[in-house]
Amino acid sequence: METVGQAKPESPEGRVLDAAEELFYGRGLQAVGMDAIRAASGVSLKRLYQIFPSKDVLVEAYLSRRDERWRASLERFADARPAGPERVLAVFDWLHAWFREPDFRGCAFANSYGELGATHPGVAAAARNHKAAFRRYLAGLAAGAGGSEALADQLLLLAEGAIGTAAVSGSAEPALHARAAARALMGEGS
Amino acid sequence: METVGQAKPESPEGRVLDAAEELFYGRGLQAVGMDAIRAASGVSLKRLYQIFPSKDVLVEAYLSRRDERWRASLERFADARPAGPERVLAVFDWLHAWFREPDFRGCAFANSYGELGATHPGVAAAARNHKAAFRRYLAGLAAGAGGSEALADQLLLLAEGAIGTAAVSGSAEPALHARAAARALMGEGS
DNA sequence: CACCACGGAGAACGTACGTTCTCCACCTGT
DNA sequence: ACAGGTGGAGAACGTACGTTCTCCGTGGTG
Numbered sequence: 001m002e003t004v005g006q007a008k009p010e011s012p013e014g015r016v017l018d019a020a021e022e023l024f025y026g027r028g029l030q031a032v033g034m035d036a037i038r039a040a041s042g043v044s045l046k047r048l049y050q051i052f053p054s055k056d057v058l059v060e061a062y063l064s065r066r067d068e069r070w071r072a073s074l075e076r077f078a079d080a081r082p083a084g085p086e087r088v089l090a091v092f093d094w095l096h097a098w099f100r101e102p103d104f105r106g107c108a109f110a111n112s113y114g115e116l117g118a119t120h121p122g123v124a125a126a127a128r129n130h131k132a133a134f135r136r137y138l139a140g141l142a143a144g145a146g147g148s149e150a151l152a153d154q155l156l157l158l159a160e161g162a163i164g165t166a167a168v169s170g171s172a173e174p175a176l177h178a179r180a181a182a183r184a185l186m187g188e189g190s
Numbered sequence: 191m192e193t194v195g196q197a198k199p200e201s202p203e204g205r206v207l208d209a210a211e212e213l214f215y216g217r218g219l220q221a222v223g224m225d226a227i228r229a230a231s232g233v234s235l236k237r238l239y240q241i242f243p244s245k246d247v248l249v250e251a252y253l254s255r256r257d258e259r260w261r262a263s264l265e266r267f268a269d270a271r272p273a274g275p276e277r278v279l280a281v282f283d284w285l286h287a288w289f290r291e292p293d294f295r296g297c298a299f300a301n302s303y304g305e306l307g308a309t310h311p312g313v314a315a316a317a318r319n320h321k322a323a324f325r326r327y328l329a330g331l332a333a334g335a336g337g338s339e340a341l342a343d344q345l346l347l348l349a350e351g352a353i354g355t356a357a358v359s360g361s362a363e364p365a366l367h368a369r370a371a372a373r374a375l376m377g378e379g380s
Numbered sequence: 381c382a383c384c385a386c387g388g389a390g391a392a393c394g395t396a397c398g399t400t401c402t403c404c405a406c407c408t409g410t
Numbered sequence: 411a412c413a414g415g416t417g418g419a420g421a422a423c424g425t426a427c428g429t430t431c432t433c434c435g436t437g438g439t440g
Contacts, residue, residue, distance in 0.1 A: 028309065030220045035428090043388095044390095046387070047387075105308060106303070113296070114296060115304055117357075124358075131355065131359065153364070156351065156355060157348050157371065158351060160351035160354045160355050161348060161349070162347055164300055165321065165347060167304075169321065173343075177340065177343040177344055181348075181371070185374055223397055223398075233418095234417070235418085235420080245399090382439100383439085384439085385438090387436090389434090389435105392429100393428105394427105394428090396425100397424105398426105400421105401421080403418105403421095406418100
């Protein structure tokens with residue numbers, strides 16, 4: 001996700017996390033072996049296991065860092081717009097730009113949840129926390145636009161639906177449909 | 191998914207598909223081995239491979255049957271309501287009932303796409319087809335309620351968002367939020 | 381120059397799983 | 411009763427992968 005920006009590619013830990021993010025997000029958690037991450041990060045297997053003592057730990061670190069970066073990128077973008085309805089709509093503009101990135105493959109948390117949520121409690125919790133944090137941010141935006149908690153819930157559904165639909169269809173258009181729906185819902189002053 | 195109903199549990203093929211659906215949907219595609227399906231279906235491994243010559247074939251059969259049943263169940267429910275806005279809202283009532291089933295775990299297609307969509311073209315195509323068919327059905331409902339294609343797109347986002355949010359949060363409420371948003375969007379006569 | 385601790389490359393180990401093979405019990409037809 | 415074949419149980423095989431271990435080169439220190 002270029003939108004989110006990259007940290008210094010210097011420290012071994014950062015290189016491992018960069019490689020893990022690209023591979024896990026692009027191909028799925030179980031489809032990527034530790035050896036692929038070793039090869040992509042240029043770190044030795046011994047070092048890799050010193051930093052992340054198991055694949056589970058690495059997966060959770062990947063999700064945690066992605067959550068932070070994803071929300072920081074969104075908030076940096078939207079908070080630059082004037083508070084109110086315009087800032088709410090900025091969320092969908094940001095989504096639209098994200099969907100157009102060539103390696104966009106949907107929500108990392110929804111994908112991870114679908115793959116391992118039933119088996120791996122840490123992954124399920126990461127997805128739950130991510131969605132809850134996203135909803136909290138939207139609730140703040142909705143309040144700033146004179147909307148209620150109900151509006152926040154509806155914006156969350158539109159955003160989530162747009163992400164999933166864009167992923168499966170391969171089109172960025174769902175962001176525009178969601179934006180239009182959000183504008184209509186705010187027009188009512190709900 | 192009880193909402194969807196079960197076929198006769200008699201033929202070996204039916205028993206295998208029933209077992210595959212319960213296990214694949216509940217735990218994920220890669221987390222379930224062929225041996226678990228053999229054990230759950232009571233069919234021998236030899237028979238299993240006679241009916242479905244590989245796991246890939248079985249996965250695609252599972253997705254295909256689930257697509258048919260899921261949409262048939264939804265349509266049976268919604269088409270019993272009078273055409274117009276009420277029938278559109280029935281979709282969200284049906285979702286609400288689905289979300290409350292104890293083994294609800296989100297959209298089988300979104301989950302499968304997140305897990306194997308990047309690797310397995312058949313899975314990606316199944317997810318794409320399922321979403322396209324669902325959107326076509328919603329477009330028919332939207333038209334019957336005097337709505338446009340744009341309304342259909344927005345209803346799709348609300349439904350998809352509700353499914354994903356309900357799965358991760360473990361709550362059925364997203365169906366109600368989506369229903370309220372759909373009503374608001376139809377109120378505008380868009 | 382000799383010693384030693386560290387880190388890297390990749391072999392090794394155990395396990396899980398998709399797929400195939402072997403062997404045996406049972407059922408059929410005469 | 412008996413020959414033949416059908417199908418089931420589960421062993422066997424190959425592969426992939428998470429994790430650990432071995433061995434070697436290197437770089438710093440007396």
